[in-house]
Amino acid sequence: MSCRNCSGEPQVLCSSGQLFLQPLWDSLRTREALLLSPFFPVLFSISTYVGFCLPFVLLDVLGPRAPALRRYKIHPDFSPSARQLLPCLGQTLYQHVAFVLPVTLLHWACSPAQLPREAPELPQLVHHLVACLLLFDAEFFAWHVLHHRVPWLYRTFHKVHHQNASSFALATQYMSVWELLSLGFFDMVNVTLLGCHPLTVLTFHVVNIWLSVEDHSGYDFPWSTHRLVPFGWYGGVAHHDLHHSHFNCNFAPYFTHWDKILGTLRSSPGPAW
Template identity: 85%
Template sequence: MSSHNASELPILCSSGQLLLQPLWDRVRAREALTQSPLFAVLFSITTYVGFCLPFVVLDVLCPWVPALRRYKIHPDFSPTARQLLPCLGQTLYQHVVFVFPLTLLYWARGPAPWPREAPELLQLARHVVGCLLLFDAEFFAWHVLHHKVPWLYRTFHKMHHQNTASFALATQYMSAWELLSLGFFDMVNVTLLQCHPLTVLVFHVFNIWLSVEDHSGYDFPWSTHRLVPFGWYGGVRHHDLHHSQFNCNFAPYFTHWDKLLGTLRSAHAK
């Protein structure tokens, strides 16, 4: 081995970034777009709507495809256009009126320079799981507070509970205060853990997917809660029980906080 190759090898091996580097290089090649304030809003909306659309199609097909009903939590319910369109309109309105101006303020100070190197795969995985656990704890506390204090519930959280039978596009049918609270938790967590920009994007994709899946109304054999052992992850039936009974299963994803504080109710016992 030449001295030139020998000097490069430790650098490559110590980075541990070989799997993610090509992906990160492609993101950095579009830096003019990905570092613009418009990108954050477009990324959020397109990811959310993209995850919702398959479930919207399933809801349309469900009355005509009886086999789908075995996976639907409420087999006789299908959201109508009068339910779907206000939910989609609420999401678009809040992103234009609230999220985009706040993003502009954030970027006004100047975007932070991006590193040339991708994160290590294990580091990315640890940070994504860490952000999900932190978000789960923060939203659990926020959620309990907004259910236990009547004024908070009526003023800020009741809107999200107007649809007792969940469907995908109802995921972000919420007040501006609730949407901004969730966004604030996201920002705090990725800053606290000093996440790589690629990790931030991956975390947002996971977070949006899990929230849409929890509200989708479908419990498939490959649903996320079936992939996590020991009942640590609640899943769609778990969250649907919260929407129908209001006083249980406050954590958005995991079950440990509800179990510790006595608010866990098994979806199987339902």
Template identity: 80%
Template sequence: MNCHNSCELLDRGNPGQLLLQPVWDSMRTREELALSPFFPVVFSIISYVGFCLPFVVLDVLCPSVAIVRLYKIHPDFSPSARQLLPCLGQTLYQHLVFVFPVTLLHWALSPAPLPPEAPELFQLLSHVFICLLLFDTEIFVWHVLHHKVPWLYRNFHKVHHQNTSSFALATQYMSLWELFSLTFFDVVNVALLGCHPLTVFVFHVVNIWLSVEDHSGYDFPWSTHRLVPFGWYGGVAHHDLHHSQFNCNFAPYFTHWDRLLGTLRPAPLPAWQCACGRRCSDSGRLCTKCR
């Protein structure tokens, strides 16, 4: 986009679009990279591993650093190299051997140039939120089915539950069917809404982060679920309870479906909120010492 066209676009754009246009123009200077069939897989792997690495470092420090143990849901558990390496290896293998050919096929069948205009800020935020709600609903239904139907659980979902105490790199430790199911919902939602490529990019980053955080095993005062009022977002302790008890908290992010269908189980308070220095109870209430 030349200077004249760019200025003309900014003149007629609304404030929300003006805010994102410079960002989008910068991304469009790398259009060749963005439209490469390699980009989605490389971006997915780099984002995922990049979000996991800080938690891997914390897991290494956990046994010897008390402040780290304070925020860990299971302070006596740290994943070993025998647990970490197979998880990382399976993620890389599945993306390179299975996901990349599908990405390549999609690129060959439907090449599409990037639009010159950025999305409106409100449109981007609303589309990301709607995509998260749709994804949450689809995975809730998928998840319940794969727990209630023994054949589905045994053949497809059991892999993900091999680690009862979750850790970041176990987020994508799953069967190929489960990986493709999650990817399918992810791709279909942005297509149904006709999301702008920048919106798709933001949604993928947010979705990867939230899934990694949910499996990280660390409950911080600044964790995402503490930023959402009224307990409508479950968070890491909420999802950790699903991994340890199997029959509750099926939604990956929000809590409304579990509330409506009676499968919601409140997570216990973290140790840093309790005077006794431990998670008080499965009900989430303070123990006698902490009241």
């Protein structure tokens, strides 16, 4: 089933599976100049990241004045200070401007993009989103294990991320340039290999940033992602906190199957609430 649609352009055909996402995609396409700008990926990444971090920063600020919040903290007696928060934010902004932006400009110059008129079908978007998350999880697991098992790699590239023993949201991207660019490379390769629609790419980046921030937030809420995914398939914030505490377990960023297969899974204790 198909229909003439949705962007006001009669030559565009939309299948019934596209109708759900087509209005959203048409709205985004009205900002095509912004979406195709070489500056958009950096602005989008920074704004999404900071936007997801801010609620947790506010919770950390309110924590000493709201004892009820402490029951949801993995480390109830820890709150990051301004001397910890500001360097993390500053390093994220600096690395995106000094390193991510030039790479983005180079990619934009070598591979000019165009936006398709049709939105992806919803099942296709979900399929590609899950595939991207699983691929990223496997790639980062291998990268992560390697950088912990090879002392030179750990000292040179990964140690900076472990400088904060107790995680907090803005420490998510407190990492070396090599690590930041490696994770960005995994993202770019996966969406390219799968041929993801630009709307799927945006959705994947939003979900990936949110999950990484939540994993480092230090808060284990009843509605946290790992409590919504059944059968212990997803590790979550307590799972990742154990990695920062013990270094030799829970290397996968999100899911638990690779750690189970290779014997590096360590279960987190239940919440105090």
